[in-house]
Amino acid sequence: MRTVAVVGASLAGLSAARSLREQGFDGRLILIGDELHRPYDRPPLSKEFLAGTLAEADLSLEADGEDLRAEWMLGARATGLDRTDDTGRADRSGHGVRDRTGHAVRLADGQVVRADGVVIATGAVARTLPGSEGLAGVYTLRTLDDARALRDELAGGGRLVVIGAGFVGAEVASTAYALGLDVTVVEAAPTPLAGPLGAAMGGIVSALHADHGVRLLCGVGVKGLSGDGRSGTGDPADGVRGRVDAVLLEDGRAVPADIVVVGVGARPCVEWLEGSGVELDDGVKCGADGRTSLAGVVAVGDCANWYDARAGAHHRVEHWTGARERPAVAVATLLAGGAVEQGVPRPPYFWSDQYGVRIQFAGHAAAADSVTVEAGVADDRDVLAVYRRAGLPVAVLGMNQPRLFTRWRRQLAAAST
Structure with a gap:
């Protein structure tokens, strides 16, 4: 394997690149990222960075002086993955070289990156609220650019409504509360965090909102958002509907809002793999070692739906530690050209800081x-x-x-x- 392309340049992609070098790969290494930023830490985006106590430079995931001898292609979005066949080649002595199957990553700007092995690490994107397009004051929080914009908005104070009481939504609510905003959290489920923590413990953790005077409205869905119609250019063609002024609930209530943060989960970024031969099922379907259905391709991070022997099922681990630890396993599989003996991975772990x-x-x-x-x-x-x-x-x-x-x-x- 002479060339490996890592598609995705966040924590999972960076961890894969490091593991490749640590495990002896000395060939050409290409990192492709759709953001313009070098790898940065996401957990502080909803906490210290949003509060203004952590600078952008402190988010960097790369150590001072770290050199992976990699080619970085940032601001490059992958749009497809194809198999390629190299046949009839000859080495420098003139002897034939056996046929090889490689891969070609197609990019949105028309470039094609050819590689013998591919690490899929394209992560996930925040889900949006249908009908919120073109409405000022409505945010999701997934990227550094998202956090920059929301931080500037929160600095002006006002009434914040967070839609979704998951961990990211709860952290945003906690941060905004500390900044002095009037905060309401809306959750469609009867008990927040019942999925990851169970109903009993989910109720105890989510009670932190009430402990600090943050309103928590549970068991009610969001019907839509309303806007005041005063912002924008005034030209209907630009699609701007004004600035958000309320969150409309399914039970008929309207919750006043100057700012809305939509925290209703994320979906894996795998559309670009359709038709590639990589099996998709709530992300990239993988074995317990990161192998996909396509030889020479592994997947890691939030887009990877790994098999968990303990649970006897596949599931995606959307947490920092999974993106940090699992790439070493997947890279070992990639370099070995197939299954390798692996220890049992540690149970999924995550943390959250609230209030x-x-x-x-x-x-x-x-x-x-x-x-x-x-x-x-x-x-x-x-x-x-x-x-x-x-x-x-x-x-x-x-x-x-x-x-x-x-x-x-x-x-x-x-x-x-």
């Missing part, structure tokens, strides 16, 4: 048949809870319990193996 509380979670809440509080008091938001199935730990949640959580996380990893 001064550090929330940490590892494992799979959906696999549990019971959850018990092992330390602390839930009402004090200072708690360590363990999820079990048939008496065995499958997940652990900590709220302001970093030492105990770390100990239980190690036990959970040991039990998993």
Whole structure:
């Protein structure tokens, strides 16, 4: 393998590039990213960066002086992946070289990048609210550019409505509350965070909003947004409908809003792979080692739907640690040209900072048949809870319990193996 193209230049792509060099690949390495920015850390975007306490330079994921001997193609969006065949070639001695199958990554500007191996790391994009197009004051938060624009908006104060009480939405609400905004969070589910944490613990964590005077409206969907019609050019052709002034709920209520943040999840960026031979199923469908259905192609990060032997099913891990750790496994598979012996990956882990509380979670809440509080008091938001199935730990949640959580996380990893 002489050339490897990593499509996606965020944390997962950078981790893959580092793993390639660390595992001995000394050929041509190309990193393709649709953003113009070098790799940056996303978790602070909804917290320290949004609050203005962290500078852009502090977001960099590259170490000072780090040189991966890579070619960077930034601001380049991938639009397709094709297989190529090199046949009838000869080496320098004049002897024939066996046929090889390679790949060609097509870019939006017409360029084609040819490579022997491909790492798919195109991540995910924030879902938008239908009907919000052309309405000023409405934001999603996924990229550095998103965070820049929202930070400038929040600096003016006012009434913020966050649609979606997931972790990103909750972090934005927490940050905006600390900045002095009037904040309301709207969540369609009866209990926020019930998916990742279970109903009982999801209710305890989401109670942080009420603890700080942030309104939380649950069990009601959003019908649409209304605008005041005063901003924009005034030309109907430009599609501007004015500035948002309210969030319209399915039950008939209208929640006044000067700013709206839509935090209703993300979808994997895999449209460019349609027709490529790479199997798609809620992202790129992969084995437990990152292999896709196409030889010489692996996938990592938020777009990768890896098989999890513990759960007996595929699922996407949309968390920082997955993007940091799993590329090493996928790269080993790519360089070996097939399956390689791998250890059992650590259980998924993520953290969130809300209203001064550090929330940490590892494992799979959906696999549990019971959850018990092992330390602390839930009402004090200072708690360590363990999820079990048939008496065995499958997940652990900590709220302001970093030492105990770390100990239980190690036990959970040991039990998993």
